[in-house]
Amino acid sequence: xxxxxLFGLALSLAxxxxxxxxxxxxxxxxRGYTDTPQIPGQQWKVHDAARPRxxxxxxxxxxxxxxxxxDAIVLFDGKDLSKWVSLGRGGTTSEPKWKIEDGYMTIxxxxxxxxxKEKFGDCQLHVEWMIPSDVKGAGxxxxxxxxxxxxxxxxxxxxxxENVTYADGQAAxxxxxxxxxxxxxxxxxxxxxxxxxxxxxxxxGEKLVKPAYVTVVHNGIMVHHRQEILGAAVHRRVAKYxxxxxxxxxxxxxxxxxxxxxxxxxRKLTPYDQQ
Ligand code: MG
Numbered sequence: 001x002x003x004x005x006l007f008g009l010a011l012s013l014a015x016x017x018x019x020x021x022x023x024x025x026x027x028x029x030x031r032g033y034t035d036t037p038q039i040p041g042q043q044w045k046v047h048d049a050a051r052p053r054x055x056x057x058x059x060x061x062x063x064x065x066x067x068x069x070x071d072a073i074v075l076f077d078g079k080d081l082s083k084w085v086s087l088g089r090g091g092t093t094s095e096p097k098w099k100i101e102d103g104y105m106t107i108x109x110x111x112x113x114x115x116x117k118e119k120f121g122d123c124q125l126h127v128e129w130m131i132p133s134d135v136k137g138a139g140x141x142x143x144x145x146x147x148x149x150x151x152x153x154x155x156x157x158x159x160x161x162e163n164v165t166y167a168d169g170q171a172a173x174x175x176x177x178x179x180x181x182x183x184x185x186x187x188x189x190x191x192x193x194x195x196x197x198x199x200x201x202x203x204x205g206e207k208l209v210k211p212a213y214v215t216v217v218h219n220g221i222m223v224h225h226r227q228e229i230l231g232a233a234v235h236r237r238v239a240k241y242x243x244x245x246x247x248x249x250x251x252x253x254x255x256x257x258x259x260x261x262x263x264x265x266x267r268k269l270t271p272y273d274q275q
Contacts (some may be wrong), residue, residue, distance in 0.1 A: 033166065036236050040230070047181050096112075125265075150249075155227050159188055185219075203244070
């Protein structure tokens with residue numbers, strides 16, 4: 001009887017509660033978002049759920065692990081991280097913790113962001129990367145890393161062969177701004193290659209006088225053709241420029257996933273009569 005009374009009390013209390021408001025659906029990292037700001041100059045919002053995904057194109061056989069050009073600055077040849085530092089909070093640096101084995105490096109747990117000791121402006125950059133076959137997760141949480149040119153303009157690294165996410169956040173996107181022209185991703189466990197051609201932005205004091213432009217070739221397929229970069233990569237916000245040096249380090253993002261890198265080299269693009 002006592003239980004019946006308690007049950008009745010619970011029922012009457014429940015009846016007094018106002019009906020729960022329907023939970024608004026703002027999206028997620030897999031489908032994209034509906035509540036993000038408009039990207040200036042585009043018809044889409046940042047990480048727009050309605051933005052179409054680029055079509056998939058199976059690349060041919062990309063040239064992998066080839067010798068760099070004679071005048072390239074080799075940033076990682078599979079043996080050591082002497083050209084890199086680990087970036088901590090507040091700009092502190094320490095010895096890199098990324099793990100090297102069999103000619104590649106892997107982001108270990110709490111590996112930290114890796115940045116070059118040397119700084120670069122206009123450049124040609126070659127990077128090979130792989131999402132190991134045992135990496136799981138969905139959306140932005142599956143093999144996420146990134147090539148952060150000048151430590152802020154991110155060409156996304158993500159598992160995008162099978163994994164769905166918002167178009168401006170998939171592999172080879174200019175993160176939060178431009179999806180790649182096509183999805184040239186190779187499956188997990190296989191190496192991908194980016195060849196990136198970058199023009200640094202120019203500032204006069206606080207003012208941007210020339211934006212950055214980038215051309216990206218993913219596995220032999222052009223996916224950005226001198227695309228204008230709208231500013232530093234940000235999540236769920238509109239990218240904007242903040243003045244910085246004419247040259248800045250290159251960094252590799254640690255997003256907590258064991259992504260692998262190898263054969264990283266860079267060439268500074270200096271006018272021929274100034275070299
Ligand atoms: Mg990333």
